[in-house]
Amino acid sequence: MGVRKKQMAERIKAEKKQIAFAKLNNCPTSPRKMRIVADLVRGVEVERALAILKFNQKEASRRLEKLLLSAIANWQAKNEDASVEDAALFVKEIRVDSGSMLKRLRPAPQGRAHRIRKRSNHVTMVLGANNNTES
DSSP states (O other): OHHHHHHHHHHHHHHHHTEEEEEEEEESSOHHHHHHHHHHHTTOBHHHHHHHHHHOOSHHHHHHHHHHHHHHHHHHHHOSSSOHHHHTEEEEEEEEEEOOOEEEEEEOGGGOEEEEEEOOEEEEEEEEESOOOOO
């Protein structure tokens, strides 16, 4: 039983080495706007995703580009001996969740007030490696 647990632990450790993630919390953009850009890069190779984000005109793409570069750096920190090109990294998962909301009031006619909701979001990006060969 002890040997089997060791083998399972080694396999899980090897699998965790193949993925890397990065988080962006409390980004002051509405989740709906961020999801539009996130859908463009979901499941795409890292080099292509960087090109898509670099040339997209939306403000959310700048933030996601920075997050993707952070996730790549996290992967390189885990795998010093491997190169990004050989690993064939891709965006395995990208999740956009709503964050806290700032609630403000805007004056409206006849003494009323309308509520303004300034939304924010949390983005989680997970990178995976296509090939499982280790050198």
